[in-house]
Amino acid sequence: MSGGGIDWGALGDETIELLRRYLMIDTTNPPGNEIAGARFLAEVLAAHDIPSETAESAPGRANLVARLAGDGSLGGIVLHHHIDVVYADRRYWSVDPFGGVVKDGYLYGRGSLDMKSTGILQLAAVLALKRARVPLKRDLIFLATADEEAGSAFGARFVAEQHRPWLAGAEYALSELAAIEHNPGYRAPLGLIVISEKTGLPIKLTARGEPGHGSMPWPDTAPHRLVRALDRLLAAERPPRVLPEVQEYFRRVAEVLPLREGVGYDDLERSLRDAGFRARFLADRYRAATVRTTFAVNMLRASETINVIPPEAVADVDCRMLAGDDPQEILAWVRGVIADDRIEVTTVREPKLANMSPPDTELYKALADALRARAPGAVVAPGIMVAFTDNWVFRTLGMHGYGWSPFVLDDDEFRRIHGNDERVSLDNVRAGARAYTEMLLAVAAA
Numbered sequence: 001m002s003g004g005g006i007d008w009g010a011l012g013d014e015t016i017e018l019l020r021r022y023l024m025i026d027t028t029n030p031p032g033n034e035i036a037g038a039r040f041l042a043e044v045l046a047a048h049d050i051p052s053e054t055a056e057s058a059p060g061r062a063n064l065v066a067r068l069a070g071d072g073s074l075g076g077i078v079l080h081h082h083i084d085v086v087y088a089d090r091r092y093w094s095v096d097p098f099g100g101v102v103k104d105g106y107l108y109g110r111g112s113l114d115m116k117s118t119g120i121l122q123l124a125a126v127l128a129l130k131r132a133r134v135p136l137k138r139d140l141i142f143l144a145t146a147d148e149e150a151g152s153a154f155g156a157r158f159v160a161e162q163h164r165p166w167l168a169g170a171e172y173a174l175s176e177l178a179a180i181e182h183n184p185g186y187r188a189p190l191g192l193i194v195i196s197e198k199t200g201l202p203i204k205l206t207a208r209g210e211p212g213h214g215s216m217p218w219p220d221t222a223p224h225r226l227v228r229a230l231d232r233l234l235a236a237e238r239p240p241r242v243l244p245e246v247q248e249y250f251r252r253v254a255e256v257l258p259l260r261e262g263v264g265y266d267d268l269e270r271s272l273r274d275a276g277f278r279a280r281f282l283a284d285r286y287r288a289a290t291v292r293t294t295f296a297v298n299m300l301r302a303s304e305t306i307n308v309i310p311p312e313a314v315a316d317v318d319c320r321m322l323a324g325d326d327p328q329e330i331l332a333w334v335r336g337v338i339a340d341d342r343i344e345v346t347t348v349r350e351p352k353l354a355n356m357s358p359p360d361t362e363l364y365k366a367l368a369d370a371l372r373a374r375a376p377g378a379v380v381a382p383g384i385m386v387a388f389t390d391n392w393v394f395r396t397l398g399m400h401g402y403g404w405s406p407f408v409l410d411d412d413e414f415r416r417i418h419g420n421d422e423r424v425s426l427d428n429v430r431a432g433a434r435a436y437t438e439m440l441l442a443v444a445a446a
């Protein structure tokens with residue numbers, strides 16, 4: 001690997017300026033207006049003689065692709081980010097969230113972490129490789145999509161369904177949402193590479209019964225039966241299941257936690273049989289969600305008015321499956337624990353089952369090396385996201401999808417994601433542009 005002719009200082013300055021300009025484009029979703037962001041990206045690419053193509057999934061909802069061609073000897077890599085950002089409530093920000101403000105060594109703005117910054121690191125790397133005329137063995141496919149923050153129908157899913165040729169030849173996808181965690185309580189930085197996301201299995205429980213007047217209720221009205229069924233569902237405990245990749249994550253985490261805190265993490269399956277360990281471990285919401293299929297009762301509907309006993313009561317349960325779960329088995333388990341065959345248990349849509357990418361590919365190893373180079377002494381772990389990103393779309397198309405970022409972030413920075421005063425340090429942008437480019441040189445240069 002060589003940085004042959006790349007001026008890292010100049011690349012850092014350029015990356016900061018590109019990010020500043022990109023953050024000044026308001027792509028709050030809704031409405032998104034990602035076309036403004038796509039136009040900006042297209043202009044920057046065109047100025048470097050890199051053609052791009054833009055496709056609108058709806059008026060103003062734009063997606064963009066550009067490709068640096070390799071010699072075709074190895075599979076391509078999709079460098080993905082989403083153009084849209086979530087709402088920023090200006091009243092709670094100390095600066096204009098779309099002002100491109102630099103203050104105290106930080107660049108502020110909605111999207112400065114999630115995830116325009118990653119997109120600009122990818123862009124900077126592509127520009128640097130193009131200028132240095134680096135011959136490639138893999139195609140690099142720069143992909144910017146709309147609508148990630150609202151379910152991706154106008155973005156990654158639209159691209160997958162209507163513009164498959166954009167992704168032709170791709171073996172891998174790199175997207176959000178990972179980083180190197182710098183925590184003063186840790187013995188070393190923790191570099192995460194997200195390899196899996198839990199899979200949503202929306203479950204609907206429908207109770208039906210005789211309607212009547214609210215003044216004369218009886219025990220098994222539709223709402224009463226539904227409430228009791230939900231109580232049984234919430235009281236039932238689905239047994240924990242420790243995926244090998246999740247075991248590996250906790251083994252690595254134990255290497256950075258204060259010594260006593262990681263006790264038992266080397267063999268979770270066994271440790272979870274101990275009541276004390278189990279209670280402590282599952283008390284943490286994130287940890288609990290990594291070893292269990294979860295059920296959140298989030299939507300309840302019954303009567304429109306208080307004095308009418310309705311003929312129907314419905315609960316929508318946000319179920320998130322672990323990799324390898326069988327949806328039919330889960331539905332059967334729910335029917336078993338609610339033990340009321342007059343309540344219908346259905347799923348609203350077919351789940352996407354391709355949700356795990358292996359942590360032993362050539363790209364994974366290069367990503368891990370890059371994290372250790374970025375933060376010397378870092379322990380690298382495969383990460384499991386309990387929510388989901390656009391990576392599931394790429395996995396569904398047969399690619400290995402990883403969430404990856406060379407940013408070193410502390411708790412305070414993580415908390416600002418989707419929160420107030422989201423910001424990224426200029427050091428992170430500079431070092432990140434170099435780390436992203438060097439990682440691509442290592443894995444894609446001929």
Ligand SMILES: [Zn+2]
Binds near residue numbers: 114
């Ligand atoms: Zn995001």
